[in-house]
């Protein structure tokens with residue numbers, strides 16, 4: 001199997017963490033493929049041109065990151081990372097809010113990159129900033145519902161906050177979100193997380 005990825009993608013990072021937590025690296029080859037190079041095998045697999053994308057041994061493409069993580073966990077692992085979400089709508093919601101935070105932070109990054117061309121939209125810039133602030137507050141308030149054992153919700157949370165540090169280091173979220181800071185610091189010490197720290 002092959003996992004198309006970039007080392008800077010928070011979505012790909014979630015799949016890469018699942019691979020490591022389940023010891024699946026011998027079965028799944030990680031292939032770096034920057035979407036903007038428009039590699040034809042990659043685009044054939046994922047017409048959206050986005051990473052991550054998993055291609056199974058029989059040539060089936062699996063995406064997006066949420067589906068890939070569930071596939072890896074349930075088809076190749078013991079299902080333990082996704083099981084807690086099936087028992088709690090609240091936890092499933094927390095997971096989705098983390099995915100939404102990643103989406104917002106990626107959009108904020110795109111607005112940032114438009115600044116160089118004088119194309120930054122003040123409206124969207126402010127809207128993404130406000131959504132980020134509110135969502136961090138929401139996560140701080142709801143963090144206690146995370147299960148004791150590692151689940152895909154913690155993985156998504158760490159991917160979101162790791163990306164926040166990586167692309168938006170000027171946003172100081174730790175001083176006003178102590179619980180998030182504590183949980184993330186603990187998660188980032190796990191080998192699977194250390195091994196996948198975002199980089200260009």
Ligand SMILES: N[C@@H](CCC(=O)N[C@@H](CS)C(=O)NCC(=O)O)C(=O)O
Pocket residue numbers: 008009010011012035048049050051052064065066106
């Ligand atoms: N919902 C998708 C989002 C994936 C995504 O947007 N990936 C970005 C990298 S962080 C990408 O490939 N962007 C290239 C593009 O949009 O053309 C997922 O969860 O996998």
